[in-house]
Amino acid sequence: MLRAGLIGGLLIGISLPLAAQQQVLVKGVEQGQGTLRARGGECFAITPQHVVGLGMGLSVINAERIRAPAEPLTDFGDDIAVIRVAAEGRMPCGMGWPLNESLDDLLRQAVNRGREGVILRVRDTGGLESHAVRFSALDDRYVEVSLLTPNNEAFKGVSGSRLLLEGRPVGMVLSTEMGAIRAYRQDALNQRIGEFFAVGGTRLPSSTLPLEPRRGQVMATARTAVREEPSPWSPAVRWLEVGQSVELRAKVKSRPWWQVPGGYVRVRDTTSP
Numbered sequence: 001m002l003r004a005g006l007i008g009g010l011l012i013g014i015s016l017p018l019a020a021q022q023q024v025l026v027k028g029v030e031q032g033q034g035t036l037r038a039r040g041g042e043c044f045a046i047t048p049q050h051v052v053g054l055g056m057g058l059s060v061i062n063a064e065r066i067r068a069p070a071e072p073l074t075d076f077g078d079d080i081a082v083i084r085v086a087a088e089g090r091m092p093c094g095m096g097w098p099l100n101e102s103l104d105d106l107l108r109q110a111v112n113r114g115r116e117g118v119i120l121r122v123r124d125t126g127g128l129e130s131h132a133v134r135f136s137a138l139d140d141r142y143v144e145v146s147l148l149t150p151n152n153e154a155f156k157g158v159s160g161s162r163l164l165l166e167g168r169p170v171g172m173v174l175s176t177e178m179g180a181i182r183a184y185r186q187d188a189l190n191q192r193i194g195e196f197f198a199v200g201g202t203r204l205p206s207s208t209l210p211l212e213p214r215r216g217q218v219m220a221t222a223r224t225a226v227r228e229e230p231s232p233w234s235p236a237v238r239w240l241e242v243g244q245s246v247e248l249r250a251k252v253k254s255r256p257w258w259q260v261p262g263g264y265v266r267v268r269d270t271t272s273p
Helices: 104-112 186-197
Strands: 005-007 010-012 023-027 031-039 042-048 059-061 067-077 080-085 116-122 128-138 142-147 162-165 168-177 180-185 211-220 224-227 236-240 245-252 257-260 263-266
Touching: 023 042, 023 116, 031 168, 031 186, 042 168, 067 186, 080 186, 104 128, 104 162, 104 168, 128 162, 128 180, 142 168, 168 186, 180 186, 211 257, 236 263
Parallel strands: 005 128
Antiparallel strands: 005 010, 023 031, 023 059, 031 042, 042 080, 059 067, 067 080, 116 128, 116 162, 128 142, 142 180, 162 168, 168 180, 211 245, 224 236, 224 263, 245 257, 257 263
């Protein structure tokens, strides 16, 4: 049973909306929020990259104050990351992800009419809380809202919180500035991470990829993963720290990946020593 928490000033129990059941507190280089989502028998959380940082000591905590360790997996750009969560035997993982559909009409109407919504997050002390907001601005990737009641506490660790309109997830909070809260639209988020969560994705196996033989070494310019396949969605074999060199074996033709012992690294994360 979920621990009761404050939401909209009222106590809630087990009859939480699905969006609430998927929400977790994320503790990385910063404290923020994330949303659980399952794929292929594994559990992941979508959260801002600036919350994850280098991923040291990364963990998630749900509304029942159950903790699960996590590891950084993929940085999708636009401050969006996916982390792998060791949820099995600890907590249920999100199964009911929002449909991949355009929110243009819904959000445009919300902005034009100044409609109200809520930001939902897991509290440090367990349970859930929400803060009422008003929709104020929109573009093709972001939607902005403002708090109906000024509250500095609402801005602490809000990154990654879910933005809801009539109980429906419409965005993930990324930043706050001068009283405005900026969220990444849910439909834009679905597009950005959709391939990672697609079932039966068609990716060319590495064994059949054309390679250009290369010899020498490359040095990591950012903490980067050596992955099983030349894809940002492939599992990490190991991690290279900044300044660490690795033997170069080949370049994947028409793709920004080097082949190194045991896997592949992205070209943009390396340089010649």
